[in-house]
Amino acid sequence: MVTKFSRRQFTGGILAGTTALAMPSLAFGARPRVAVIGGGAGGATAAKYIAKDSKGAIDVTLIEASKRYYTCFYSNLYLGGFRSYASIGHNYYGLSVNRGVNVVHEWANSVDTAAKVVNLGHGGQVKYDRLVLSPGISLKYDSLPGYSPEMHSRMPHAWTSGTQVQLLRSKVLNMKKGGTFVMVPPPNPYRCPPGPYERVSMIAHLLKERNPTAKIIILDPKPKFSKQGLFMAGWEKHYPGMIDWIDPDTHGGIKSINATSMEIETDLDTFKADAASVVPAQHAGSIAMAAGVTDGDWCPINPANMTAKADPNIYVLGDASVASSMPKSGFSANSQAKVAANHIRGELTGSRVYEARYANTCWSLVATDDGIKVGANYSAGPEKIDVVSKFVSQGDESADVRKATYQESIGWYEGITTDMFS
Amino acid sequence: MRNLWTVFFFATILCLSHARADNLLDGADLGYGEYLSGECVTCHSKDGVDKGIPVINGLDAEVFASIMHAYKTGDMDHPVMMMVASRLDAEQIASLAVYFAAMPGTN
Ligand SMILES: Cc1cc2nc3c(=O)[nH]c(=O)nc-3n(C[C@H](O)[C@H](O)[C@H](O)COP(=O)(O)OP(=O)(O)OC[C@H]3O[C@@H](n4cnc5c(N)ncnc54)[C@H](O)[C@@H]3O)c2cc1C
Numbered sequence: 001m002v003t004k005f006s007r008r009q010f011t012g013g014i015l016a017g018t019t020a021l022a023m024p025s026l027a028f029g030a031r032p033r034v035a036v037i038g039g040g041a042g043g044a045t046a047a048k049y050i051a052k053d054s055k056g057a058i059d060v061t062l063i064e065a066s067k068r069y070y071t072c073f074y075s076n077l078y079l080g081g082f083r084s085y086a087s088i089g090h091n092y093y094g095l096s097v098n099r100g101v102n103v104v105h106e107w108a109n110s111v112d113t114a115a116k117v118v119n120l121g122h123g124g125q126v127k128y129d130r131l132v133l134s135p136g137i138s139l140k141y142d143s144l145p146g147y148s149p150e151m152h153s154r155m156p157h158a159w160t161s162g163t164q165v166q167l168l169r170s171k172v173l174n175m176k177k178g179g180t181f182v183m184v185p186p187p188n189p190y191r192c193p194p195g196p197y198e199r200v201s202m203i204a205h206l207l208k209e210r211n212p213t214a215k216i217i218i219l220d221p222k223p224k225f226s227k228q229g230l231f232m233a234g235w236e237k238h239y240p241g242m243i244d245w246i247d248p249d250t251h252g253g254i255k256s257i258n259a260t261s262m263e264i265e266t267d268l269d270t271f272k273a274d275a276a277s278v279v280p281a282q283h284a285g286s287i288a289m290a291a292g293v294t295d296g297d298w299c300p301i302n303p304a305n306m307t308a309k310a311d312p313n314i315y316v317l318g319d320a321s322v323a324s325s326m327p328k329s330g331f332s333a334n335s336q337a338k339v340a341a342n343h344i345r346g347e348l349t350g351s352r353v354y355e356a357r358y359a360n361t362c363w364s365l366v367a368t369d370d371g372i373k374v375g376a377n378y379s380a381g382p383e384k385i386d387v388v389s390k391f392v393s394q395g396d397e398s399a400d401v402r403k404a405t406y407q408e409s410i411g412w413y414e415g416i417t418t419d420m421f422s
Numbered sequence: 423m424r425n426l427w428t429v430f431f432f433a434t435i436l437c438l439s440h441a442r443a444d445n446l447l448d449g450a451d452l453g454y455g456e457y458l459s460g461e462c463v464t465c466h467s468k469d470g471v472d473k474g475i476p477v478i479n480g481l482d483a484e485v486f487a488s489i490m491h492a493y494k495t496g497d498m499d500h501p502v503m504m505m506v507a508s509r510l511d512a513e514q515i516a517s518l519a520v521y522f523a524a525m526p527g528t529n
Binding site: 053335342388389393407408411414416 | 453454456457458460461463464465466467468469471472473474475501502504505506508509
């Protein structure tokens, strides 16, 4: 890449016009610009690595609506009483002060991909040479009959960053003695495959302490789920008789949801909830739709570098992307961000571009000191991201191994949040 | 006589381990190590804080490389680390080893 650039610059005298078009910022000696939309697991990591590794050679602007990012990862542990809410909140000072990232707390309204400009909510604009989109998910309100945004306060989804999870915890704590909690997990594909089942585990943990005759019903749209055997064995061991998982063959599908009467109707029965968490189907964050890089609900990407199939100047990370066998997780988003950051630097400054390497591990807590995990590493195939090798916790592990797994997950949380924000 | 043999014995071990150490770090490339380290620091805190996952910043390069080779062969046993090590070749391990050895250690 270096030689390519110098050759271009060398011929610049004759082909000044063409060069200026192809490499405007380089031709005029200005720093190339990268805009990142979304300061979550993918976006914060990408902004940091591009700024850090380019040592000031690239101008990085991070556009993030919120001043504080509450991680969805570990929000279940907050529900269960294992973490404080404050401990899962992070700010962007590290990125701006330590890394020199321009952090703009605004909503990105639209992207003009021809002019390479992001239009901000208050009328401002951010120009880019390369754009990183890591906006996470938006909820599909029409995926469940009767579901609407107004229902968030009655049956919190708590599936995006923010205060929903506090509301959910208070609703569980205020359930009547022996009451019923109903969990409606989303259909595939969705953010954090083990998430709904870890949530159920943590709610069971809370209820076992405070309301032991309460019941939990899971009305699942899926016939099977991530780490199913491990979760179900854990439920049987720690919360016997409390949790009832009902698969779609048995309940026949969700026919309607009524947030006022707190009733969820299926073919099998109408379930009356004292508290509920309803998580609808999802699609790529709305800005990805607006930028025109989606195909259906998600953004297809090139496995070698995370560029959008629809636009080589746009990289799509994390939940919004179609990363084939990689689950939609914070770990995956963080891993993809490093591949993209390396490629962007190569494109804009001629630095070395290495082969794409991806990884993911998802830890879940089933009960006190009972942690389980599943993970894999991946490489870029020609069409999709392929699994290289994988592992999952075993059913017959000792209590010591499970405790070590939980402790490891605390270390991971510290590691990834440091990696994202400092 | 016995002492001489002991000296010879230890000298041989030292030479062997020295040779092995050289091999362990053959082909190390700091820049590549920095790129590869991205996979490690998702879990091993870059600030050198151990809250459940060991700090690897500042670890002696040879020790680092030996440990990774032990995960690769299965002599050391941990599902995540065995998976990570399984796709690293000797040069990649060496690159990571020299990169982390140069990082400031525990805070
Ligand atoms: C209950 C639960 C538990 C989970 N547990 C784990 C776990 O244990 N491990 C794990 O790895 N993952 C876990 N996850 C998944 C993880 O949270 C997501 O996969 C991850 O956050 C995805 O990263 P992202 O960058 O794609 O999106 P996000 O992290 O959601 O970041 C997107 C950001 O973009 C911002 N944004 C969006 N649109 C705009 C716009 N137009 N303008 C400005 N800003 C915008 C949002 O404010 C947000 O901060 C869990 C998720 C849930 C719900």
